[in-house]
Amino acid sequence: MQLRSAAQTDTGRIRRSNEDRLIHEDALSLFGVADGVGGLPAGAEAAQTAVDTLSSFFRGDPNPDKLQGMVIETNRTVSQLGMRISPRMGIGTTLTFGYFSNYTVRLLHVGDSRAYLLREGQLLRLTQDHSVENELKARGLLFELANLSEHSRNALTRCIGQYTPLDVDVKDIALAPGDKVLFCTDGVTKMLRETEISQLLGLAATPEAAVRELVDGATNRGGLDNSTAVVVFVG
Numbered sequence: 218m219q220l221r222s223a224a225q226t227d228t229g230r231i232r233r234s235n236e237d238r239l240i241h242e243d244a245l246s247l248f249g250v251a252d253g254v255g256g257l258p259a260g261a262e263a264a265q266t267a268v269d270t271l272s273s274f275f276r277g278d279p280n281p282d283k284l285q286g287m288v289i290e291t292n293r294t295v296s297q298l299g300m301r302i303s304p305r306m307g308i309g310t311t312l313t314f315g316y317f318s319n320y321t322v323r324l325l326h327v328g329d330s331r332a333y334l335l336r337e338g339q340l341l342r343l344t345q346d347h348s349v350e351n352e353l354k355a356r357g358l359l360f361e362l363a364n365l366s367e368h369s370r371n372a373l374t375r376c377i378g379q380y381t382p383l384d385v386d387v388k389d390i391a392l393a394p395g396d397k398v399l400f401c402t403d404g405v406t407k408m409l410r411e412t413e414i415s416q417l418l419g420l421a422a423t424p425e426a427a428v429r430e431l432v433d434g435a436t437n438r439g440g441l442d443n444s445t446a447v448v449v450f451v452g
Contacts, residue, residue: 218320218392219452222248223424225432229404229440236260237402237445238268240314245275248447249314250330252402254376258303263295263310267377270294271312281316281323288312288325288377288385295378309376313344313400315390317449322398326386327375331406333414334390335397340415343390347375396451397421401431404444408435424448 224241228234236253238261251267253260274287291312299308311328324332329346345351349372375384392398397418405414409431417434421427427448435444 218317220246220317221424221450221452222448223428224248224445224447225428226443226445227432227436227440229436229443231441232443234261235443236264237404237443238264238310239400239445239447240268240272241447242272245272245279246317247272247275247314248317248398248400248449249312249332250400250402250445250447251313251377252311252328252330252404252443252445254309254311254328254373254378257306257309259299259308260310262298262302263308263378266295266298267291267310267312271314275316281318284316284323284325285385285387288327289383292327292377292379292383296380299378307378307380309373309378311373311402312377315398315400315449317392317451320392320451322390322392324386324388324390327377327383328373329371330400330402333399333401333411333418335399335415335418336393336395338415338419340411340418342411343388344386347373349374392451394452397427398449398451399427399431400447402443402445404440404442405431405435405446407442408438408440408444418448421448424450
């Protein structure tokens with residue numbers, strides 16, 4: 218399996234700083250994104266600590282079977298930093314990433330950043346946002362949604378940095394030559410419809426072109442948030 222990859226991030230047109238971070242480790246076949254949680258302090262510090270800690274763990278022991286434990290330890294590291302920076306509120310970040318090997322990607326996910334797979338023109342979302350709305354839907358509590366504001370519906374139910382025990386989504390996805398895998402923050406998915414993401418990924422001849430079109434597209438659409446994309450072409 219041969220991989221080609223690229224990554225791009227942009228602050229956008231509204232935010233003063235970029236609290237997105239990315240994992241773009243070609244040598245480790247490790248790729249992903251992190252997004253500091255809005256409404257909490259030190260989002261950039263939370264996201265940077267998450268990607269640095271995870272990458273360091275995996276560089277020291279590149280065992281994919283230990284990745285879930287590494288995410289849990291990363292959560293502990295970020296939560297301890299939060300106790301120092303913001304003991305009352307804590308700090309938090311999303312974390313969505315994958316390890317590629319033998320035509321498989323092991324995907325790990327916490328929060329509302331997303332991973333997508335484009336295969337033969339069909340876009341498949343590989344992750345589910347850990348939001349209040351989705352949690353209520355999963356429990357069949359649709360009647361409670363009517364009383365929630367849009368902000369409350371989109372509030373995260375899981376993040377890296379939380380003090381309570383962390384539940385990490387883990388799945389293995391079979392890959393094929395020609396597949397394109399995208400990791401992106403919600404600054405991309407809030408600005409671009411999935412049909413547009415599919416089209417931009419499909420038309421891109423290189424990973425560099427894909428991330429440029431996705432991130433620039435989100436910024437040009439209004440850039441309401443930081444936007445980050447990491448794209449991996451499978452050959």
